[in-house]
Amino acid sequence: MSGPKHERGPFYWSADSEYCKHGTEPDWNANGDTWDLWSDRHPASDDGRICLDAFAGEACLTCSSEEVDMIPWDDCRIRVRIRPKGGMVPNPDTDH
Numbered sequence: 001m002s003g004p005k006h007e008r009g010p011f012y013w014s015a016d017s018e019y020c021k022h023g024t025e026p027d028w029n030a031n032g033d034t035w036d037l038w039s040d041r042h043p044a045s046d047d048g049r050i051c052l053d054a055f056a057g058e059a060c061l062t063c064s065s066e067e068v069d070m071i072p073w074d075d076c077r078i079r080v081r082i083r084p085k086g087g088m089v090p091n092p093d094t095d096h
Ligand SMILES: [Zn+2]
Pocket: 015, 020, 021, 022, 023, 041, 042, 050, 051, 052, 053, 054
């Protein structure tokens, strides 16, 4: 095995996405208190600020970070790769 470990975790939309209903980041120079409140709900992540009120779901944090998009845990490419092949999983489409 090589490469980064794939971890499951909660994923939040970024603060500048349409999912954040708080509006744009206040000017902390002009409005420090407002910015403090805004900042509490929007901690910085590796990919910029996220909105804690815009929960996207359980994601693979590694895939999401690589794709710079929300990759659900179910769609993690590592997980997909280790899924059992034919015969192990019931497939309703084969019942003709
Ligand atoms: Zn927000």
